[in-house]
Amino acid sequence: MKRVLAIAPLVLLVAACASRPHPVASVYVPPPQPERPRPVTPPPSGPRVVAPARVNSAGPLKTAQVSAYMDNQERDFRHALHRYQVVIARRGDTMVVNALNSAVFDGAQISRGGSDMLTTLAILLRRYDHSAINVAGYTDTAGDAGQNQQVSQKRARLVADKLAKEGVAQARLSAQGFGETGLRIRTAEDKNEPRNRRIEIRITPTPMG
Numbered sequence: 001m002k003r004v005l006a007i008a009p010l011v012l013l014v015a016a017c018a019s020r021p022h023p024v025a026s027v028y029v030p031p032p033q034p035e036r037p038r039p040v041t042p043p044p045s046g047p048r049v050v051a052p053a054r055v056n057s058a059g060p061l062k063t064a065q066v067s068a069y070m071d072n073q074e075r076d077f078r079h080a081l082h083r084y085q086v087v088i089a090r091r092g093d094t095m096v097v098n099a100l101n102s103a104v105f106d107g108a109q110i111s112r113g114g115s116d117m118l119t120t121l122a123i124l125l126r127r128y129d130h131s132a133i134n135v136a137g138y139t140d141t142a143g144d145a146g147q148n149q150q151v152s153q154k155r156a157r158l159v160a161d162k163l164a165k166e167g168v169a170q171a172r173l174s175a176q177g178f179g180e181t182g183l184r185i186r187t188a189e190d191k192n193e194p195r196n197r198r199i200e201i202r203i204t205p206t207p208m209g
Contacts, residue, residue: 052167055123061130063207066093070205073128080124084117097121097201101155104199110158118159121201122166132204133168135160137177140196141189145180153177159199 061069070093077088077095085103089096104114125133137156139148153176160175185195 052122052126055126055167057126058128058130061205061207062209066205066207069128069130070095073124073131073203076127077121077124080120081117084113084120086117093205095203097203099199099201100194101197101199102194104159105155108154110162115162118162119166122163122168125163125168125172125203126166128203129169129172130206130208131172132206133160133163133173134202134204135163135173135175136182136200136202137175138182138184138196138198138200139180140191140193141180141183141187142192143190149177149179151177152179155199159201 058069058072070090074088074090074095077097081088081097085099087098089098099114099117104117105111106114110118125131135156137152137154137159139152141148156175156177160173164170164173180196183193183196184198185193187193187196
């Protein structure tokens with residue numbers, strides 16, 4: 001009996017030790033580091049210049065081929081430009097593309113619609129590349145005659161520069177302002193007439209012998 005009583009405290013001590021939770025070793029976790037910003041490459045400065053796509057030439061032009069050459073050119077011009085506000089006139093072997101200023105310009109600059117039309121025209125001129133291109137600007141009689149002359153010259157130059165930017169060779173291009181001379185609709189002096197404010201692009205074949 002005494003032996004049993006002596007063992008009892010030992011059993012209770014072992015049970016108490018077994019019920020205590022064992023200490024867990026702590027693990028160091030470093031705090032999250034802030035993400036470093038990635039360097040950003042700045043875009044190139046200045047406007048992005050896109051070279052015009054290559055256009056195949058309609059081929060060499062001999063004097064005996066001029067009439068057929070211009071027939072094909074007129075057909076392609078009418079087909080490609082019919083959706084724009086232009087009038088195409090054929091005078092012998094010369095072709096003229098007429099456009100009112102309202103169809104080409106927005107104030108003193110070429111409009112979006114005018115830009116689209118001139119881009120299409122430039123593609124055609126690059127295909128039919130045996131021709132000289134004269135851009136003529138006209139105004140009505142409203143306002144000062146000298147100022148009208150300057151305005152017509154500036155607008156003709158803007159159109160020629162746009163065609164050159166779209167790949168038409170500079171050597172083929174010329175620009176001239178006629179102010180209030182060469183009126184399409186005869187009017188009195190100082191008369192506002194939108195049909196007289198226009199651009200005429202004259203295309204003349206240049207055969208090689």
